[in-house]
Amino acid sequence: MAKFLTNRDENYSQWYNDLVIKADMAENSAVRGCMVIKPYGYAIWEKIQSELDRMFKATGHVNAYFPLFIPKSFFSREAAHVEGFAKECAVVTHYRLKNSPDGKGIVVDPDARLEEELIVRPTSETIIWNTYKDWIQSYRDLPLLINQWANVVRWEMRTRLFLRTTEFLWQEGHTAHATREEAEEEAIKILNLYTDFVENYMGVPVVRGVKTESEKFAGAIDTYTIEMLMQDGKALQGGTSHFLGQNFAKAFDVQFTNQEGKLDYVWATSWGVTTRLIGALIMAHADNNGLVLPPKLAPIQVVIVPIYKGNDQLDKISDIAVDIRQQLEKAGFTVKYDNRDTHKPGFKFAEYELKGVPVRLAIGPRDAEDGTVEVARRDTLTKETIRRENIVTHVTSLMEEIQQNIFRKAVEFRKENTFTADTWEEFTDIIENRGGFVLAHWDGTAESEEKIKELTKATIRAIPFDSREEKGKCILTGNPSNRRVLFARAY
Numbered sequence: 001m002a003k004f005l006t007n008r009d010e011n012y013s014q015w016y017n018d019l020v021i022k023a024d025m026a027e028n029s030a031v032r033g034c035m036v037i038k039p040y041g042y043a044i045w046e047k048i049q050s051e052l053d054r055m056f057k058a059t060g061h062v063n064a065y066f067p068l069f070i071p072k073s074f075f076s077r078e079a080a081h082v083e084g085f086a087k088e089c090a091v092v093t094h095y096r097l098k099n100s101p102d103g104k105g106i107v108v109d110p111d112a113r114l115e116e117e118l119i120v121r122p123t124s125e126t127i128i129w130n131t132y133k134d135w136i137q138s139y140r141d142l143p144l145l146i147n148q149w150a151n152v153v154r155w156e157m158r159t160r161l162f163l164r165t166t167e168f169l170w171q172e173g174h175t176a177h178a179t180r181e182e183a184e185e186e187a188i189k190i191l192n193l194y195t196d197f198v199e200n201y202m203g204v205p206v207v208r209g210v211k212t213e214s215e216k217f218a219g220a221i222d223t224y225t226i227e228m229l230m231q232d233g234k235a236l237q238g239g240t241s242h243f244l245g246q247n248f249a250k251a252f253d254v255q256f257t258n259q260e261g262k263l264d265y266v267w268a269t270s271w272g273v274t275t276r277l278i279g280a281l282i283m284a285h286a287d288n289n290g291l292v293l294p295p296k297l298a299p300i301q302v303v304i305v306p307i308y309k310g311n312d313q314l315d316k317i318s319d320i321a322v323d324i325r326q327q328l329e330k331a332g333f334t335v336k337y338d339n340r341d342t343h344k345p346g347f348k349f350a351e352y353e354l355k356g357v358p359v360r361l362a363i364g365p366r367d368a369e370d371g372t373v374e375v376a377r378r379d380t381l382t383k384e385t386i387r388r389e390n391i392v393t394h395v396t397s398l399m400e401e402i403q404q405n406i407f408r409k410a411v412e413f414r415k416e417n418t419f420t421a422d423t424w425e426e427f428t429d430i431i432e433n434r435g436g437f438v439l440a441h442w443d444g445t446a447e448s449e450e451k452i453k454e455l456t457k458a459t460i461r462a463i464p465f466d467s468r469e470e471k472g473k474c475i476l477t478g479n480p481s482n483r484r485v486l487f488a489r490a491y
Contacts, residue, residue, distance in 0.1 A: 005354075008288050012232040019282060020161045023291050023355050033159040033166030037275070040355065041162075043299035044278055045169065049149065051201055051296070052171065052273070055193055061145040061173060066127050068151075069118040074126040077251040084218020085122045088154040092118040120153045125219065125244070125270055128174045129252040136176060136266055138257050143186070144176040162279035163236075163491050170274035176266045178258060180245070183267035184222075187243040190271045191224045194239040202277065203294040203406040204228050204284045205414050206238055207437070207486055209462025214446050217270075221245040227461040227486065229414045230283035233435020235461045235488035238280060241271035279491075284410055291356025292379055294406050295399040302328055302335045302395060303352045307345045307364035314339070317363050320388070324361065324373070327392050333399070353378060358402050359395060379405050420484070427475045427487070431458045437488050439467070441481035443474035452476055452487070461486045 004022050006014040020026050025041030028034075037045065053063070069092060076082050096112035099105075121127065128146070135141060149171050159165050173190060177183040191208060198204050206226035216223035220242040228236045246265040249255070254266045285292040295301050304325060306317040318339060325335045336357075338348055345362070352360055362374040373391055376383040379402050386394050417436030421427040430438050442448060442460065452475070453459050463485045472481045 005288060005290065008231070008286075015288075016279075016283060017161065019286055019290060019354075025278070025282075026161045028161070031166075033156055035161050035165050035167075037169075040299060041278060044281070044293070044297060045275055047297045047299065048201075048277055049171070052197060053147075053149075055197060056147050056171075056173070059145075059189065059193065061147045061175075063149065064146050065148055065150065066124050066131065068121055070121055070124075070127045072117045072119055074130050074252075075119050077126065078219045078248060080247070081125065081219035085154075088122055088156070090120040090153050090155055092120065121150075122152055122154045123270075123272075124148065124150070124152075124172055125174065125248055126252075129248040129254060129268070132174075132176055132266070133252050133254045136254055136256050139178045139259050142176055142178045142256065142266070143182060145173075145186075146175065147171055147173045160279075160491075162275055162282070164276075168275050170272050172272040173270060175269045176249075176254070177269070178256070178264075178267070180267050183245075183269050184243050187222070187224055187241045187269045187271065190269070191226065191239075191241040194226050194241070194271075194273060198226060198228070198238050198277075198280075199407065201294065201296045202281055202284070203403060203410060204238070204280060205407070205411045207462055207464050209464040209467075209486065211240075211462060212446075212449060212460050212485075214449055215460060217242045219244060219247055220270075221247070225462050227437075227488075228280055228284065229417060229437055229488070230280070230491070231286075231413065232283070233417060233489075235437065235490040236276070236280050236283065237461070237490065238277065239271070239273035242269060244268040244270060285406055286356070289381070290354030292406065293356035293358060295358045295403050298356065298358050299334065300336045300352075300355070300357045301333045301399065302359045302361060303348075303357045304335065304337045304361045304363065305345055305348045305352075306337075306339055307362055309365075313365050313368075314341075316368050317365070320368055321361075321363055324363075324388070324391055328395060331392050331396060333395065349376075353381075359398060361391070377402055379409075421475060422472070424475050427458075428456055431456045431487070431489065435489065437461075437486055439484040440475045440487055441472035441483075442485050443477050443479035443481055445477075445479075448474060448476050448479075456489075458487045458489050461488050461490060 005018045008015040024038050026035045026037050029036045094108045094112045096109040097106045098109045100107045151169050153167050156164050156166050175186050198206050211223040222243040224241045226238040228238045249265040255263045258264050304321045308314045321337050325337050328335045358378050360376040371388045372385050375386050419430050419438050421438050421440045467483045469482050474481050
């Protein structure tokens, strides 16, 4: 299987595209800029969705669903929001088709124009806050902690499977609070929740921080972000959490009576992650043999492959394999027994290696006689022979070891590819020739930020929470700076 993959070191972009398609995760659709998420890719998204949904509910959030369409007048009420999304919006103008007068297909009925155009949601703040106006009257109605699992549309010019598509899947949380402090606490709480998920489930270390004024979400006071480093040295934004202040509450006149009996505007947050996380899983861990999936998110955690000649051997091995599968499933693992007679064991080994299945068990005639099982782990591509009676205990500890090892390797990679730069020459050399994260001084102006981006294609990914105060000079202007910020080229 892996022979169909472009070498990662020779052409990273093509390697990624090859892997997404060959591993049966997704493909380009007939609709420009959109993708078909195939069952294996969607199974990974379901795992992500399931764990995040559990984490949201554990922190008091509940799910709801809001319309896909947003009246144009709603969208225009928050000026910064309009400016930020206007160039990406798909617009519905008509509601009917008709046969073409010349008999050549169908046309839009010009008489069926909508009185008010509808925006296909790029994000849902406006329709949700218009709804919240009817839901919130008193401090007793707060906090309102709502999440939505949905699809959104942003008209992208340059698309890439999972990373950037015109339509994508995501979750978006929208919360309402009585005080500024509560809302700010919520925004940070969710950022920490995302951090927990990405590091402990995806096995990818993150840098937590705040976005610059130029990079923050349109309509937010502050945008908090988690930034990940991919194996090609580019950054990927993993998720964002926004403190919206009272901007949307004022735009939609959402007021409540506080405990003092006075009217006040509600304080808000919004936050989300997308199917982009699947792209992150690929680019953070995969190799030239295919995917390397962390056990906690792998659709198939263990695959069992029989090695046999003739039905007599297969029957004996199958009895053993089914027993092992049942034991492992009872222990909480997802297990596949691949007894297809249409493919040879070598093909199957390569297939599951390509798909990143964490553990592969092989059972041959000798194993059946000796009471053993061959155990191969995907992360290190190593094999060992284990006594059958010890298989559940061994696989259980192995899964934890693989999960930790994947994370450890990613941490080490980030450490080796995080640099400091004090001069423009140092900065451009790292960006052009090495890639990775670069910690450097910036004078805090939007003009300098834009000029650095224009000259190097590197952006400020975050002002890290853990960056300490230190006097320095902006790498571009030489003007004073009191802390380093995180630069990188990014997806």
